[in-house]
Amino acid sequence: MVNFFKAEISGFGKYPKALCKITRPSNPDEIKSSLSNGTSVIPRGLGRSYGDASLNSKGYVVESLLLNKFISFDDRSGVLKCESGVTYNDILKTFVKRGWFPGVTPGTKYVTIGGAIASDVHGKNHHKEGSFSNFLISFKILTADSELLECSREKNSDLFWATVGGMGMTGFITEAEIKLKKITSVFIKNKTLKLKTLEELFEKFEENDDSYIYSVAWIDTIASGADYGRSILYLGNHADKDELPYKTKKSEEIKVNYGRTISIPFEFGFTPLNRLSLKLFNASIYNREKENEDYIHFNRYFYPLDSVLNWNNIYGKNGFVQYQLIVPEENGRTAIDKILHKVVSSGGGSFLAVLKKMGDQEGLLSFPFKGYTLAMDFPVKPGLTDLCRELDKILLDYGGRTYLTKDSILDENTFKKMYDGKWQKWLSVKQKYDPACRFRSELGERIGLCQVF
Amino acid sequence: MQVSFGAGRKDRTMSGVLILGSGSLIARACASEFASRNYNVYFAGRNKTEAEKLANDFHIRYEIKSSGFEFDATNFGSHKDFINNLFELANDIEYVLIAFGYLGKQEISQENFSEAEKVIDTNLTGVVSVCELIASYFIPKSSGTIAVISSVAGDRGGQSNYIYGSAKAGLSAYLSGLRSRLCKNNIHVLTVKPGFVDTPMTYGMKIPKLLLASPEKVGKDIFKAMLNKKNVIYTPFYWKWIMFIVKLIPESIFKKLKI
Ligand SMILES: Cc1cc2nc3c(=O)[nH]c(=O)nc-3n(C[C@H](O)[C@H](O)[C@H](O)COP(=O)(O)OP(=O)(O)OC[C@H]3O[C@@H](n4cnc5c(N)ncnc54)[C@H](O)[C@@H]3O)c2cc1C
Ligand SMILES: NC(=O)c1ccc[n+]([C@@H]2O[C@H](COP(=O)([O-])OP(=O)(O)OC[C@H]3O[C@@H](n4cnc5c(N)ncnc54)[C@H](OP(=O)(O)O)[C@@H]3O)[C@@H](O)[C@H]2O)c1
Numbered sequence: 274m275v276n277f278f279k280a281e282i283s284g285f286g287k288y289p290k291a292l293c294k295i296t297r298p299s300n301p302d303e304i305k306s307s308l309s310n311g312t313s314v315i316p317r318g319l320g321r322s323y324g325d326a327s328l329n330s331k332g333y334v335v336e337s338l339l340l341n342k343f344i345s346f347d348d349r350s351g352v353l354k355c356e357s358g359v360t361y362n363d364i365l366k367t368f369v370k371r372g373w374f375p376g377v378t379p380g381t382k383y384v385t386i387g388g389a390i391a392s393d394v395h396g397k398n399h400h401k402e403g404s405f406s407n408f409l410i411s412f413k414i415l416t417a418d419s420e421l422l423e424c425s426r427e428k429n430s431d432l433f434w435a436t437v438g439g440m441g442m443t444g445f446i447t448e449a450e451i452k453l454k455k456i457t458s459v460f461i462k463n464k465t466l467k468l469k470t471l472e473e474l475f476e477k478f479e480e481n482d483d484s485y486i487y488s489v490a491w492i493d494t495i496a497s498g499a500d501y502g503r504s505i506l507y508l509g510n511h512a513d514k515d516e517l518p519y520k521t522k523k524s525e526e527i528k529v530n531y532g533r534t535i536s537i538p539f540e541f542g543f544t545p546l547n548r549l550s551l552k553l554f555n556a557s558i559y560n561r562e563k564e565n566e567d568y569i570h571f572n573r574y575f576y577p578l579d580s581v582l583n584w585n586n587i588y589g590k591n592g593f594v595q596y597q598l599i600v601p602e603e604n605g606r607t608a609i610d611k612i613l614h615k616v617v618s619s620g621g622g623s624f625l626a627v628l629k630k631m632g633d634q635e636g637l638l639s640f641p642f643k644g645y646t647l648a649m650d651f652p653v654k655p656g657l658t659d660l661c662r663e664l665d666k667i668l669l670d671y672g673g674r675t676y677l678t679k680d681s682i683l684d685e686n687t688f689k690k691m692y693d694g695k696w697q698k699w700l701s702v703k704q705k706y707d708p709a710c711r712f713r714s715e716l717g718e719r720i721g722l723c724q725v726f
Numbered sequence: 727m728q729v730s731f732g733a734g735r736k737d738r739t740m741s742g743v744l745i746l747g748s749g750s751l752i753a754r755a756c757a758s759e760f761a762s763r764n765y766n767v768y769f770a771g772r773n774k775t776e777a778e779k780l781a782n783d784f785h786i787r788y789e790i791k792s793s794g795f796e797f798d799a800t801n802f803g804s805h806k807d808f809i810n811n812l813f814e815l816a817n818d819i820e821y822v823l824i825a826f827g828y829l830g831k832q833e834i835s836q837e838n839f840s841e842a843e844k845v846i847d848t849n850l851t852g853v854v855s856v857c858e859l860i861a862s863y864f865i866p867k868s869s870g871t872i873a874v875i876s877s878v879a880g881d882r883g884g885q886s887n888y889i890y891g892s893a894k895a896g897l898s899a900y901l902s903g904l905r906s907r908l909c910k911n912n913i914h915v916l917t918v919k920p921g922f923v924d925t926p927m928t929y930g931m932k933i934p935k936l937l938l939a940s941p942e943k944v945g946k947d948i949f950k951a952m953l954n955k956k957n958v959i960y961t962p963f964y965w966k967w968i969m970f971i972v973k974l975i976p977e978s979i980f981k982k983l984k985i
Contacts, residue, residue: 278930297929299749300776339751342783367787 275307277333285585286323287592288653289681291330291715299339301447305419307333313713316441318385319360322392323595324681325715326440335445337387344448351453357387357446373453376408382576387446392678393438393639397487400630404641406437412449417711435702438636440677442712442722443703460512460568467564471502475606478630481508490628493555497617505562512568521568551624588652594681596661597648599631600673605645608671612664616649619660623649637699638692640676658682677716685721742766742818746797746856747826748777751925755945756823761788768816770797799826799852809859821952822860824853824874829927835889842889849893854900864913873916873952874901881969884985905957916951917958920944921965
């Protein structure tokens with residue numbers, strides 16, 4: 274018997290929502306029982322993907338949250354073996370104080386290792402160190418026929434590359450072996466640059482590409498006219514403990530868990546984010562930020578948004594969509610410029626955009642390739658789909674694509690063009706391991722990856 | 727290379743904590759509170775592999791001594807050997823948390839006595855069996871703390887879960903007596919009465935979000951109460967007031983309520 278409960282759930286963007294049957298197995302045998310009665314399933318971690326990747330209204334949603342044990346850690350090599358429901362928060366709390374840090378980290382620590390593999394997540398270091406899979410040695414996955422397979426670059430490598438970035442549709446990852454990297458302090462040495470135009474911003478990205486492992490820029494997408502393209506570039510490296518100024522060392526060294534968190538416990542009935550408030554907000558950030566170099570605690574550097582729990586509630590009941598795109602390096606600047614112009618002129622769109630350089634990636638459905646990525650939040654309201662479709666068109670012209678873990682509106686045709694050459698290979702692996710499509714999500718069905726063969 | 731990330735961890739050796747019913751999320755949360763303060767933790771549960779996995783996880787996470795054992799609360803005959811062997815192996819145990827419990831389904835308990843029996847055996851008989859053995863181990867030492875998770879459901883029997891409720895009521899009465907008997911031996915007994923907690927026991931129930939506490943919150947409350955030698959706690963605290971009112975309702979009205 275499968276012990277489940279029914280609830281209306283969504284991803285982080287609160288859009289779309291779906292009524293799902295949720296199970297929370299506390300050991301691998303219990304996962305098998307959700308698979309045993311013939312309905313479809315989709316794994317779910319902490320639900321930090323934005324759209325419908327972890328929703329399945331037709332069968333079960335199998336949460337990994339109780340499968341969250343560490344299995345082994347080698348403090349010479351930094352190799353950690355753990356169950357798939359272990360979170361970044363668990364890892365940071367346990368290993369930072371021993372001098373280890375995740376090789377790649379997304380912008381929130383409330384993400385599971387299973388989710389990190391399934392989205393092949395990237396961080397601010399993608400241009401230098403690649404995605405999560407670059408630090409992934411192997412994993413175990415429970416496939417549709419209830420077999421537990423070990424996958425690595427050597428073993429079942431087809432399934433390895435289809436699962437990395439495969440959005441949970443190849444099986445349930447039960448445990449993984451990953452490599453952490455050595456650090457000697459909890460600080461990032463950060464350099465902030467304020468830039469007036471996009472042109473300048475791209476120049477600075479190129480110029481600093483090699484000397485900083487972390488880089489990301491914030492573009493004001495409300496500013497128009499003379500201010501169009503104004504942006505702030507953050508560049509960083511892990512600080513060595515010997516270079517820390519005495520005061521910094523003393524004051525914050527031992528604070529592995531930084532500060533308090535506040536919470537926005539309910540959805541606003543309306544959204545307080547209107548054009549005027551955002552314009553003022555952006556201007557105040559831009560004017561407050563100074564060009565300088567400083568030492569920033571990793572929590573503030575990587576997870577600034579985590580200090581406000583459930584901040585997604587401020588977008589109101591209707592939720593929001595994050596549109597994250599990537600365009601190839603060649604002509605990339607023109608493409609980004611075109612897209613930003615479209616967004617700025619559309620008015621109702623995002624108020625800021627995050628820009629970053631990326632390198633190539635091997636996973637069959639992994640998002641990154643060598644080029645520029647841009648992420649923007651759009652509140653859900655009439656006209657949003659049209660705007661996204663127009664942006665999709667520009668992307669296709671330039672050989673770009675969008676990130677599946679953030680997506681909730683892509684259509685099958687566009688997806689197949691964006692991931693052409695890749696999705697066919699992915700489907701052939703899916704056919705081999707899951708011919709009846711037992712692993713199914715709303716996302717998969719929408720973009721044509723959940724067909725019964 | 728020597729890295730300094732804060733105060734040295736292994737500066738004090740602490741005593742040990744025994745968890746009976748290690749699969750419980752509440753127990754695990756409470757164990758984390760102990761472990762993060764360097765107490766050693768021993769886990770015992772029906773699924774030995776899971777108890778061992780959990781112990782291993784605690785060892786990695788908190789750099790403490792931790793091990794897992796097999797234990798079934800309703801296999802009364804096994805308790806004596808289990809407790810004797812365990813306390814011999816882990817002679818630093820100063821704290822015990824009894825967390826196992828079984829809610830069952832009220833309708834099934836009504837129709838099928840063996841289900842009702844299982845509910846009573848797990849929540850009451852099993853605790854009595856094991857508590858007396860633990861007490862006899864603590865008495866000669868004149869120290870020790872035994873915390874047991876009862877429930878607000880034991881404060882007043884309602885139609886929706888009175889088989890479970892009566893077992894927990896019996897348990898609360900038992901603990902009150904045990905506490906009184908052991909206090910002269912300097913052994914402390916804590917009765918924990920949680921309200922609704924978000925664990926597999928309540929999955930699928932329609933409980934207002936505001937009344938559903940996290941296992942972490944409840945685990946922390948239990949930890950604090952154990953260290954502060956409290957007698958009876960409600961967790962979260964507001965259940966004390968809720969139950970105060972529930973107990974005031976006249977029987978003639980109460981019997982008609984769907985509680
Ligand atoms: C504030 C914020 C910032 C973010 N920043 C970044 C960023 O910088 N870079 C980036 O790449 N992403 C980022 N993300 C996205 C996030 O990292 C990914 O969506 C991640 O996959 C979420 O993990 P999760 O555990 O919440 O998984 P869920 O959202 O629950 O699931 C995501 C996908 O993983 C699959 N999955 C989950 N667990 C398993 C498992 N055990 N086995 C198989 N499949 C599984 C699901 O089926 C689903 O397809 C951000 C998200 C937020 C909310
Ligand atoms: N959740 C609530 O709302 C709530 C409210 C009030 C009181 N409580 C009480 O809190 C305690 C902990 O429950 P929980 O909420 O954490 O639920 P839980 O996660 O379901 O834990 C109950 C645990 O009891 C164990 N158990 C059951 N029968 C057993 C037996 N015969 N021998 C050994 N272990 C046995 C189970 O072991 P397995 O893992 O082997 O199944 C499980 O780990 C229980 O006493 C419960 O009655 C809970």
